[in-house]
Amino acid sequence: MTTFSNTNNPAYIWDAFNQQWVPIGTGPHTHGTGDVPGVIPNTTVTAAGDMIVATGAGVVTRQGIGSNNTILHVDNTQPTGMAWVTPGTALVTGGSTNDGTIPVASSTATTGIAWQTYMAAGKNFILNGACDWWQRGTSFSSGSPTGGWTADRIWVQDYTSVSRSTDVPSGQGFAYSINIANTGFNYPRADIYIPAEEAVFIAGKTVTFSVWAKNISGNASLYFEQQVPTSVNGFNGSVTNLGGTTLAAAGSFSGSWQRYSYTFVVSSTAATNGLILHPVRDATTASSTNYTGFQLEVGTQATSFSRAGGAYGTDLLLCQRYYHRHTSSGGLYTNFGWGQGAGTGSAWIQVQHPVPMRATPSSIDIPTSYSGITLYGNSNNVAPTFYPVTSVVFDIADAEISSLNVGVSGGGITPSAFYRMINQSSTAWYLGFSAEVR
Amino acid sequence: MASLPDNVKLLTTTGIDGSEVDHVIIDNGDGSSTVMFKSVWDAQQELAQTATPYEGKIAE
Numbered sequence: 333m334t335t336f337s338n339t340n341n342p343a344y345i346w347d348a349f350n351q352q353w354v355p356i357g358t359g360p361h362t363h364g365t366g367d368v369p370g371v372i373p374n375t376t377v378t379a380a381g382d383m384i385v386a387t388g389a390g391v392v393t394r395q396g397i398g399s400n401n402t403i404l405h406v407d408n409t410q411p412t413g414m415a416w417v418t419p420g421t422a423l424v425t426g427g428s429t430n431d432g433t434i435p436v437a438s439s440t441a442t443t444g445i446a447w448q449t450y451m452a453a454g455k456n457f458i459l460n461g462a463c464d465w466w467q468r469g470t471s472f473s474s475g476s477p478t479g480g481w482t483a484d485r486i487w488v489q490d491y492t493s494v495s496r497s498t499d500v501p502s503g504q505g506f507a508y509s510i511n512i513a514n515t516g517f518n519y520p521r522a523d524i525y526i527p528a529e530e531a532v533f534i535a536g537k538t539v540t541f542s543v544w545a546k547n548i549s550g551n552a553s554l555y556f557e558q559q560v561p562t563s564v565n566g567f568n569g570s571v572t573n574l575g576g577t578t579l580a581a582a583g584s585f586s587g588s589w590q591r592y593s594y595t596f597v598v599s600s601t602a603a604t605n606g607l608i609l610h611p612v613r614d615a616t617t618a619s620s621t622n623y624t625g626f627q628l629e630v631g632t633q634a635t636s637f638s639r640a641g642g643a644y645g646t647d648l649l650l651c652q653r654y655y656h657r658h659t660s661s662g663g664l665y666t667n668f669g670w671g672q673g674a675g676t677g678s679a680w681i682q683v684q685h686p687v688p689m690r691a692t693p694s695s696i697d698i699p700t701s702y703s704g705i706t707l708y709g710n711s712n713n714v715a716p717t718f719y720p721v722t723s724v725v726f727d728i729a730d731a732e733i734s735s736l737n738v739g740v741s742g743g744g745i746t747p748s749a750f751y752r753m754i755n756q757s758s759t760a761w762y763l764g765f766s767a768e769v770r
Numbered sequence: 771m772a773s774l775p776d777n778v779k780l781l782t783t784t785g786i787d788g789s790e791v792d793h794v795i796i797d798n799g800d801g802s803s804t805v806m807f808k809s810v811w812d813a814q815q816e817l818a819q820t821a822t823p824y825e826g827k828i829a830e
Contacts, residue, residue, distance in 0.1 A: 473800070489824070519824055555827045569817040575828045614827050680786070694814075695806040700797055725781055725793040725805050737783045766804075 385412045406443055432635035450635040453642025457534060458524055458609075459650050460484040461626040462639055463496070463508045467657040468697075468764070470496040477517055483510050484651040486524065487567075487770065490517035499622055501544045501589035504637065509624035511548065514616070521612035522623060525567045525769045527690070528606040534630060535603035542593035542627045542634035543611055547585040550619025554580040556594050559608040560601040568770040571608060574599055579611065591625070593634035606769065653690040657697065657764035658683075660755045668705075668753045668763050669736065676743040679707055679751045680727050681736045689731040689767035696736070697764030698724055704758025707740055709751035718756050719744060724763070734765060780808065 342355035372392055376384055381397030398404065398416025407415040438446035465484040472482050472494040479489035488494050493513045500506040514520040526534075545554060557576030561567055579592040598607060609628065613619040625637045641647040660666045669683040685693075706718040723739035738753055745751070755761045774780060777797040785791050792808035 519826055521824075557827060563817075566817055566820075568814060569820040569822075571822045573822075573824075573828055578827075612827070674786075675784075678783070694810050695804050698803055698805065700801055700803045723781060723795075725783060725795070726807060727783070727786065729807070735786075739783075 385414070387411045387413075408442060432633050434635070451638045451642075453638065453646070454640070455629045455635070456638050456640045457526055457530060457539075457628040458485070458626045459640045459654075460486065460647055461624075461637065462506055462647070463510045463624045463626075464639075464644060465648050465651050466496050466508075467651070467655060479523075481655070481768065484648075485654060486510060486522050488512055488520070488522050490514055490520045492516065497622055499546070500624055501546075501591070504544070504625065506544070506624045509544070509546075509622040511620060511622050513548075513620040514613075515618045518615055518617065519612050520616070520619060520621070521610040522626075523567075524609045524626060524628075526602070526607040526609070526628070527565050527769050528602070528604055529690075531598070531602035531607040532604075534598045534607075534628070536598060536600045537630055538595060538597050538632060539628055539630055540593055540595045540632060540634050541609060542591060542625070542629075542637075543623055544589055544591050544625040545579070545585075545611065546589045546622040547580075547587050548620035548622055550585075550613060550616050550621075551583050552585070552613040552616030552619050553578050553582040554585045554592065554611060554621070555614045556592075556609070556611050558596065558599065559610075560599045561605045561608070564604060565606045565769050567606065567608060572599075572601070578614075582614075589622075591634065595632050649687050652685070652687050654768050655697075655764060655766045656686055656689075657762050659762045660759040663759060664757065665754050666759075668755070668761075670750065670752045671735070673709075673745040673747045673749045673751060674727075674737065675747055676745050678737055678739045679709075679745055679753075681707075681738045681751070681753045682733055683736060683763070683765070684733045685731070685765060689765065691767045692729050692731055693734060693765040693767045694729070695766045696724060696726065697762075697766060699761055702761075704755055705761045706754060706756040707738060707745065707751045708754050708756070709749060711746035711749045719751075721753065731767065778811075 340359040342357040342359045344353040344355055347354045372384060376394050379397060383395040384392050385395040387393050395412050402416040402418055404414055404416055432450065433447040434450045435445050436448055437444060460483060463483050467484055468481055474480060474491055477490050479487060479491055482488050482494040491512050491514050495511050497509045497511045500509050512520050512522060541556060555576060556579050558574045559571045562570040562572060577594050611623060613621055627637055629635060639647045641650045658668055669681040671679055671681040673679045702721045705721045707721060708716050708718055710716045719740040721738055722741045725737050727735035727737040779795045781793045781795055782790050794806060794808050794811045796804040798804060
């Protein structure tokens with residue numbers, strides 16, 4: 333006897349139009365994928381993380397999972413319109429192949445991102461990094477290993493000559509480089525002093541130093557290192573050498589312009605005592621080197637060069653906080669200051685500095701000869717006359733307005749009367765003030 | 771008072787308050803002179819006495 337099941341099963345009728353059986357009623361049954369128009373086969377995906385994506389209207393395919401830690405980004409060169417990439421690699425075709433560029437939003441770029449150079453005021457902690465400013469002159473010679481100030485903010489040691497050069501890396505925007513030549517000294521180096529009040533922002537941080545350099549002559553290596561003074565801004569005294577790295581090995585320092593960089597952690601001591609950086613030709617008795625584009629920035633990459641002040645003129649103003657020189661560029665009778673008679677043999681001449689100096693100026697910088705420099709004035713209602721200057725010293729040193737005690741030969745100065753200090757017959761005269769760190 | 775180097779001359783002036791002030795005028799030998807209060811120069815000389823000689827790179 334037939335046993336009837338309690339399980340529901342469908343019945344089937346023949347669809348003569350589509351030439352297939354069609355279930356009716358309820359109960360388990362199966363279909364081929366072709367039975368249901370538009371169905372996506374589950375065999376499209378084959379592994380964990382696979383995705384089903386479109387390659388066009390009504391067409392789908394498998395987007396396999398990427399490797400660990402990759403990210404999915406839009407890529408219209410792929411059939412699926414997307415691709416997996418490793419973070420940090422180029423998201424925009426032809427973009428990040430330029431070292432030091434940064435991504436920015438771009439409504440015209442396909443991906444909405446474009447790469448561009450990074451120039452910004454304040455990112456470079458080295459003033460006059462482009463070697464634009466040479467207030468003290470454009471050529472120097474030294475027979476002492478102690479060296480001296482050359483281009484603004486660059487103290488050079490172990491040199492025989494330093495000069496401004498127009499030999500610069502092509503297409504970078506620089507107008508000048510600094511040439512450092514030595515014979516007889518062993519470690520010609522360009523000291524860059526960053527005082528504590530500036531270094532405090534980078535102390536303990538990872539920074540990148542970069543510089544364009546060119547070997548003019550000599551086989552010595554190009555080395556870079558950091559030092560810190562052992563007292564507050566004591567750049568003229570005891571320092572601790574913290575070492576560095578060889579930028580170009582002996583015999584391998586190129587005779588063509590190249591940009592060198594070194595990433596390091598700034599000593600925490602720099603926050604209180606300041607920081608010394610220098611490229612040095614190591615252990616040589618004769619060499620000649622050109623440098624330009626000094627830059628120190630936070631981070632691990634040497635980005636596009638920027639002037640510390642962001643512009644040609646602002647870099648000068650920042651340098652003038654440390655040193656400024658008033659020259660005779662106005663020709664004869666250039667005014668160097670004015671004031672009042674102090675006694676019969678001297679006057680107090682006031683000089684306003686172009687910007688407030690970083691500290692009370694410590695010294696005055698003048699030619700050894702006073703030839704042609706005079707005080708011009710007289711007592712009230714008397715025609716002014718010239719009084720040859722014989723000495724210039726500080727009366728009161730001040731960061732904003734300094735007062736000078738200016739002596740003259742032969743007396744004749746009227747106390748309290750008005751006098752100007754001018755170059756009567758020499759355009760070689762200058763008057764400099766230094767608030768430098770050494 | 772210790773004698774000054776040959777290239778350094780001393781000049782004493784009277785300040786606005788009537789006090790006497792010592793200055794040094796340093797002949798740099800290149801046609802330029804550096805002028806400063808003697809007290810500043812003394813401090814710089816004292817610091818320079820502690821200067822660390824540079825002896826080349828240290829081990830990398």
